[in-house]
Amino acid sequence: MAASYIQEEHEIFRESLRKFLEKEAYPNYDKWEEDRLIPREFWRKMGVQGFLCPDIEGKYGGSDVDWGFSVVINEELERVGSGMVGIGLHNDIVVPYITGYGTEEQKERWLPKCAAGEIITAIAMTEPGAGSDLAGIRTTARLEGDHYIVNGEKTFITNGIHSDLIIIACKTDSHAVPRHKGVSLLAIERGTKGFTRGRKLNKVGLHCQDTAELIFEDCKVPKENLIGEEGKGFLYLMEKLQQERLVVAITAQVASEEMLKLTLDYVKNREAFGKPISQFQNTQFKIAEMATDIEMGRSFLDQLITEHMAGKDVVTKVSMAKWKLTESARKIAAECMQLHGGYGYMEEYEIARRYRDIPVASIYAGTNEIMKTIIAKNLGL
Structure with a gap:
């Protein structure tokens, strides 16, 4: 019996997605595993078909549908292979920070391209010395004039190689008590001076999913890229x-x-x-x-x-x-x-x-x- 949140329109959507994946994903998955990367072209095709960020508002390029459609996408991508997890992260983990806490200017600038597959997103929390203890992160962001100066490293970052927009957790106040009140979120874009990518990590599994280290050395980020309010990142x-x-x-x-x-x-x-x-x-x-x-x-x-x-x-x-x-x-x-x-x-x-x-x-x-x-x-x- 179908779940209560699944209606006829969800099943029509599922059938359309399955046909797309049968053509574009299943025949290519083994090659992606060998290449250790899902090509960006696949992301763009997903966007053209409306399979990226379907729950965001129509004015930002989404379909303004309920989250049940995202469930369908996550289920069908997993049936192809677990290495598709980066798409679910983009749709349902990273983009919601922008829709939930972003300014109107940020939404207009980034969301349409996220839905089109032109921007691939990532979220960077984990560091070499901080995983589960997010309040203990060491990446800092110091406000100087109209920019934040970011220094630190992140690791195990899903979509780390492909990502064009990375939301990072950083310390804007290293002396805050309790510690978590000093954490903020910043969006860092591809090509930002001082931002480089480290190794593409060689994992036991999820071979086609690109996971990488990210490095920030005096990385200059416009203060307009702050997500939400300073100190509320945690x-x-x-x-x-x-x-x-x-x-x-x-x-x-x-x-x-x-x-x-x-x-x-x-x-x-x-x-x-x-x-x-x-x-x-x-x-x-x-x-x-x-x-x-x-x-x-x-x-x-x-x-x-x-x-x-x-x-x-x-x-x-x-x-x-x-x-x-x-x-x-x-x-x-x-x-x-x-x-x-x-x-x-x-x-x-x-x-x-x-x-x-x-x-x-x-x-x-x-x-x-x-x-x-x-x-x-x-x-x-």
């Missing part, structure tokens, strides 16, 4: 992390569904001892366990999406979903690879790629240990 990050973690939960759930589908097909066709391995009780029990976990995860996730779209505070449930669904996906990846036997360890079988790609979902957007800390705190512990 608050903005906390407000938007709810949707970011929900996107991660969605992709983990879909990855689990896809891995089970792959494995069902395999065990029905692979024979051992004169019969399909799907007829062995161990195989049946493993499949039954995974199918049950996936079905329960889907029910919880769909209800959570509905509540999020209704504007409810679902921080605790989002933390639960992000933790549980990514952890479940890791276990399912291991079980599915085992059921593939030796072939599961071969690169020509998709399960091998899924097995590589899924573990990082329990790390980014806040580690699962942080998710448990949030849950415990919100339960009054």
